[in-house]
Structure formats: structure tokens, C-alpha cells
Amino acid sequence: MLMDWPNWLGDLPTWLTTLAIAIAAFQYIGERRRRLAEEDRERKAQATELTAWAVTDVERDPRVYGVVVSNTSGSTFHDIVIDVTMHGERVEHPIEMNVLPPGEYFVMLNPKGSPFAWDFAKHTSEYDGNLRPYTKSDRYRVLGYAFSDNRMQRWTVDERAVLNSL
DSSP states (O other), X not given: OGGGSOGGXXXXXXXXXXXXXXXXXXXXXXXXXXXXXXXXXXXXXXXXXXXXXXEEETTSSSOEEEEEEEEOSSSOEEEEEEEEEETTEEOSSOEEEEEEOSEEXXXXXXXXXXXXXXXXXXXXXXXXXXXXXXXXXXXXXXXXXEEEOTTOOEEEEETTOOEEEO
16 A cells, blocks of 8 residues: 555655644644733733823812823832813823822822922822713823833833833
8 A cells, every 4th residue: 555655746755754743833833922912911011000091170169170090900100291282272281190109199280370280199088079081072082191101111101001011
């Protein structure tokens, strides 16, 4: 039976070895892709836990405006810069924080004429009003933010909440 095997095809053990090598190569490539995807998820894990959105307290007169910044990572973020639009115009000075511990914080927009655009961040539990997020207005929104995670990896988030590493 093997006598009828054409010589140009080689012998059966060579073909089986070649097939085994090809299968191993495909498995290696697949495993490498899986590991890279897992490493990317781990690298982004903390960064995805920082979010920010524009809010107002409609029960206050005059109204209070600001941004809620939420860190649900269990670790700190550093060198945070948040660009914001309020009343349909970009606020000239972004919110800047050197460090943000875990928790949810409110940063109030100071009234015009104040020496600083933004007040100090306070935990939302310390605010005695009712903060509501803006969900249907482009006049009040977070345009994007940049920050460093606890591994000192720098990240940016755009107005659609798309996370990118720098």
C-alpha cells in the first residue's frame, strides 16, 4: 500500500511531524493573543473605574453647578485634569486634582467673579443638596479628562467615555 505512495510526497512520518508543528504554532499564536488581551484588560482595570459627569442642584436658588468625580477602583488616581462645559461654554480653567482617593466627590463651579473657577472637592455625602446629572443637555457636560493610575500609566477619556493610554 505504501508502495503506491508517490515519492514526491515524502514519507508519512514527515507529514505527521509537519502537521503537528503547524497545530502547535496555531495554538501558540492563539494563546499569545489571549494572554495579550488579558494583559490589556488588567492594565485598563483600574483606569475604567474613574468616571466624571456634570451635575446641578435644581432645588437651590441660585442653582449650584458642578461635576461629580467617581473613583470605584479601591486605589488612588493622580494628576487628574477634567475639561468641562457649563452654560454652553467651555470653562476656561479645568478641574485639577493632585490625588483622588476612592469614593465619589462633588466639585462645585464657583460663581463668576470668584478667584478660582472650581471649589475644593468634597465627598458627595458631605453635600446637603440633591445633585442631578445632566443627561439630555450638551450645555453641561464633561468634555474629557486625563489622569494617571497607581502604576503611573497616563490615560485620557474623551467626551464619549472612550479610554486611551498615552
